[in-house]
Amino acid sequence: MAARVAQTWQRELLSGYRQEPESVIRPLRARVQEDLVAVRGIEFASICRHHLLPFFGSAHIAYAPDGKITGLSRLGRLVDCLSRRLQLQETLTRQIVEALQAGLRPRGAACVVEAMHTCMTMRRGRKSSSRIVTAAFSGSARRNADLRRELMALCGQNPPARRSARKAHRGRRVIASR
Numbered sequence: 001m002a003a004r005v006a007q008t009w010q011r012e013l014l015s016g017y018r019q020e021p022e023s024v025i026r027p028l029r030a031r032v033q034e035d036l037v038a039v040r041g042i043e044f045a046s047i048c049r050h051h052l053l054p055f056f057g058s059a060h061i062a063y064a065p066d067g068k069i070t071g072l073s074r075l076g077r078l079v080d081c082l083s084r085r086l087q088l089q090e091t092l093t094r095q096i097v098e099a100l101q102a103g104l105r106p107r108g109a110a111c112v113v114e115a116m117h118t119c120m121t122m123r124r125g126r127k128s129s130s131r132i133v134t135a136a137f138s139g140s141a142r143r144n145a146d147l148r149r150e151l152m153a154l155c156g157q158n159p160p161a162r163r164s165a166r167k168a169h170r171g172r173r174v175i176a177s178r
Contacts, residue, residue, distance in 0.1 A: 093112070
């Protein structure tokens with residue numbers, strides 16, 4: 001029984017360690033100048049590295065290409081690769097954007113992750129049905145408020161109006177907790 005559990009953790013739950021995120025993104029040359037690309041609702045499940053309990057939800061990715069794109073299924077594979085590691089939601093969100101930036105060098109990228117954490121719902125006295133939402137940005141999406149708003153809209157989110165909240169988390173911010 002213990003061997004089967006160990007194999008499940010190694011082969012399934014933590015399989016993301018066997019692949020580098022950069023190898024998932026395969027750049028394709030494209031003549032895109034002003035276009036934006038977005039994939040919403042990429043479902044994932046991960047294990048919280050702090051509590052060793054699952055968290056699960058969906059990731060929404062958007063980017064502004066600068067001559068390179070990737071196959072849309074590659075974005076789902078990227079989320080799968082990174083979520084199948086011991087993770088924190090904030091780290092997962094940032095790693096997705098960094099892998100996209102490294103692999104495609106877009107003008108800007110955004111990732112929004114919405115997740116339910118069993119560490120919040122299963123542990124004694126911590127009942128909550130909240131979905132935790134995190135967001136990360138790279139490139140001009142960090143610097144350009146208009147591009148950031150456009151990418152966030154593609155991700156199905158309304159960005160907060162307060163500038164001080166963005167600075168407080170240095171590009172990694174919690175947008176909302178529903």
